[in-house]
Amino acid sequence: MTTGTFFVLAHPFLRSAFGVGTAVALAAGLIGSFIVLRGQVFAGDALSHVAFTGALAALAFGVDLRLGLYGGCIAFALLLAVLGGRSGADDTVIGSVFAWVLGLGALFLSVFTASSSGIGEAGGTAGVNVLFGSILGLSGSQAWGDVLVSLAVVVAVVAMARPLLFASLDPAVAASRGVPVRLLSLGFFVALGLTAGVATQAVGALLLLGLLAAPAGAAQRLTARPLRALWLSSAIAVGSMWAGLTLAYLFPVMPPSFGILGVATGTYLAAIAWTRSVRRHRQRTSHPMGIPVPVEMSRAH
């Protein structure tokens, strides 16, 4: 196994893929934990649409792709923070806006494909790369930029983890205790926007939601303690990234994004199955009377 791993790391493009992948997965695992905890999975969904349209708008106007990607994601994240970030609006409204944003993205894609720089194969590849990621095709300088952004997100989230947890679990009490809830929410959304931008290049705009939701969902299945779930989520994300990249290397026909998402989804499924069987077992053994635990007490919310 060690020789196999060593062999994988002998290729420079795989080395940068593993480096970027690890950093992105760390950040996505942490941020995803908070998203699931705060019930804001829809925000990840929203950002995936904005990331796609932002990146393709940049290409259509002949600017660097990452300008549009980060610009769009951060601007939209700030908008979410200002609007409060809860899915207060009807999901019909939200979904309609997103569908329109994606439609715009399709427009930019066709504008770019028709332009001189994107004619033929380059146009199609650019669109597919934004949608499904291109972690194996990152250049050295790009890779360093992505690693730095991801690590900055990780450091920022770790620094504000405790107050952010407090503010996420019970915003009213946190605010009364003097926790700057609004400022934390702003910082959180900016970090989310940055993560979305980086993760789009790794796994693609369409699959970004999976990298945010699956490890966090699995971690929160496995433990009820929020801080432990945070680390577990990151660990699952990094593990999925490594396993997925290795699988993609061993089976070249498999896109790396599929490998990564496949492992993450499998972990989530396993976590659901495991907690269910444990719960059933516990019900059989430790509750012979079948006394139900009050729902309010078992809720972590």
Added chain:
Amino acid sequence: MPAALSLATLAGPGPNPIDDLRQMLALHFMVNAFRAGTIVAVLAAVVGWTMVLRRQSFVGHTLAVVSFPGAAAAIWLGVSATAGYFAGSIAAALIIALVPRSPAGRPGSQESAVIGTVQAFALACGALFISLYGGFLDGITGLLFGSFLGVSDDQVVVLGVVALVVLAAMGALGRPLRFATVDGDVAAARGVPVRLLSVAFLVLLGCTAAEVSQITGALLVFALLVMPAAAAQQLTARPILGLGLAMGFGLFVVWAALSFAFYSPWPVGFFVTTFGFALYLGAAGFRWAAARWPRGIREADNRIRARSDELGAAVGA
């Protein structure tokens, strides 16, 4: 794609819209596109209206997204893509129906994490099938963002038959389904099989999502499935009128989008979403204005009535 390029040179919108229409409908694939679009718009309006009422638009979106790996797998295996769309969506509908509602003691956020994961994994599977098929870059955007160039006669027939079956089922289930939607507890107490109805509706929704995906692309189903219905529900709460309005909106969106896409180099998905969204915004704006506008009149009316009551009381005294 070469068809689109030659069209751009062959046909341009002239000053006479009738001529333009004739020119467009002289092409067999455009006739098929209009047929398919019409079938899909009517079906999407009926099912979408119920879906918006049941607040299941996110599920509808998921079912449509899952049709993408279905179609990609069908292309890889050499089966017709239409069969793949239906297989993907119906399988996903059954799986979602099997998964129990969030287990006791768990907040709803877990459920959305599950849905998000399922969506992302489905799209990843689509990417895998495309990669297995090898080189299909133009097709992938067609599957995701819609295309109307390749609608075959057989496909129109399949779309029509499935739409008829779904519409008949909706007609049969309509009343109990609405009862179960509006007040599930009371309906259950009255012996309405609420759970069975919701499973049946999910399957119908899966069929519809698969049909809509074939016109708007898997990612843009909201344009036909949600926006016309939501716009109609902004304007009226009455079922028959609302369904009629939703159908009208859907037909307008499809016909306008197909015509614009035919005469421009831009994709049909962009036009479908833009027209749908504009309609929705228009309906919401109209409702807002309507709620504001008669208020002044109503207030004046009330004031006059109060004054005449006062006068009447004074005269009576």
